[in-house]
Amino acid sequence: MSAGAFSDPAVMEASKKIVCVFVDCDWGNKNNDLSAKFNVRGYPTVVFLDPEGAEVGRLASRTPSAVASQIEEIAKKHGKSRFETFEKAAEFAKENKKPVLCLFLKPGVNSSLAAAVEDASMKDLVEKFVLCQSDLGKGNADAKAAGLSDSALLVLAPDGDLKKPLLKLTGKKELKEIRKQLEATLKKIEEGGADK
Amino acid sequence: MRKLWWAIPMAFSLATAAAAQDGGKLAWRGKAKDEPKAGMADAKKQGKAMMLFFTSEG
Numbered sequence: 001m002s003a004g005a006f007s008d009p010a011v012m013e014a015s016k017k018i019v020c021v022f023v024d025c026d027w028g029n030k031n032n033d034l035s036a037k038f039n040v041r042g043y044p045t046v047v048f049l050d051p052e053g054a055e056v057g058r059l060a061s062r063t064p065s066a067v068a069s070q071i072e073e074i075a076k077k078h079g080k081s082r083f084e085t086f087e088k089a090a091e092f093a094k095e096n097k098k099p100v101l102c103l104f105l106k107p108g109v110n111s112s113l114a115a116a117v118e119d120a121s122m123k124d125l126v127e128k129f130v131l132c133q134s135d136l137g138k139g140n141a142d143a144k145a146a147g148l149s150d151s152a153l154l155v156l157a158p159d160g161d162l163k164k165p166l167l168k169l170t171g172k173k174e175l176k177e178i179r180k181q182l183e184a185t186l187k188k189i190e191e192g193g194a195d196k
Numbered sequence: 197m198r199k200l201w202w203a204i205p206m207a208f209s210l211a212t213a214a215a216a217q218d219g220g221k222l223a224w225r226g227k228a229k230d231e232p233k234a235g236m237a238d239a240k241k242q243g244k245a246m247m248l249f250f251t252s253e254g
Binding site for chain 2: 004005006007008011012015016017018019020021022023024025026027028031034035038040043044045046047048049050051052053056071074075077078079082083088092
C-alpha cells in the first residue's frame with residue numbers, strides 16, 4: 001500500500017461513498033474470524049464487500065488515482081439501492097447519479113406495483129434505480145409530501161422532488177405496462193430530457 | 197558513527213511502513229473501541245459497500 005494513498009484527496013472523497021472498516025489484526029492476535037473468513041494472508045490486505053458482507057473484490061492497484069477509481073466503481077456497482085425514507089434514498093441517488101423509484105404500499109393490500117418491482121424479470125431494470133419503499137400511514141412523511149393515500153410507484157430524477165415525480169403509477173397495472181413506462185422514463189432521464 | 201548511517205534509512209523505512217498501515221486520513225470504522233463488525237453492520241443498514249483494511253499496527 002502506498003503510504004499516501006489513504007490520505008489522497010481523491011481517495012478521501014471517494015471513500016465517503018462506502019464504509020471504510022479498519023481491521024487491526026495485531027499480527028494474528030485480533031479479528032482472526034474476519035481474517036479467516038476473507039482469507040487474509042498478509043498485511044496490509046484490502047478487501048471490498050457488498051452491503052451484505054460478500055466479497056466483491058480486492059485492491060487492484062496501490063496508486064491513489066487507481067484506488068479512488070476502484071472505490072467509486074465498487075460503490076456504484078455494489079451499493080445497495082433500497083431505502084425506507086426518501087431523504088436517504090435521495091442522498092444515495094445524488095451520490096450515485098441514479099433516479100429514485102419510490103414505492104408506497106398500503107399495508108395488507110396486494111399491489112401489482114409491488115409485485116412488479118420484486119419480479120425477477122424486472123431485476124435488471126429496477127437495479128438502475130435507487131429504490132425507496134415504505135408503507136402508507138399517518139407517520140409516512142414522504143407519502144404526505146407526495147400527496148398519496150393509495151399505493152403508488154413514483155420515479156424521480158436523482159435530485160428530484162417528491163411533489164413533482166417524472167412518472168406516477170397507481171392502481172392495478174400489468175407487468176409489461178409498468179416495465180414499458182419505467183424504461184421510457186429512464187430513457188428520458190438518461191437523455192437529459194426530463195424536467196425535475 | 198557508521199551505525200548512524202544505517203539507522204537513518206532504517207528509520208525512514210519503518211516510518212513509511214507504519215504510515216502505510218495506519219490507514220492515512222480516511223474516516224475508518226473499527227478503530228479504537230469501535231469494533232469492525234459494528235462498522236460492517238452500519239454499512240448494511242446504509243446500503244453501502246465496504247472497504248476492509250486488514251492491517252497490523254502493532
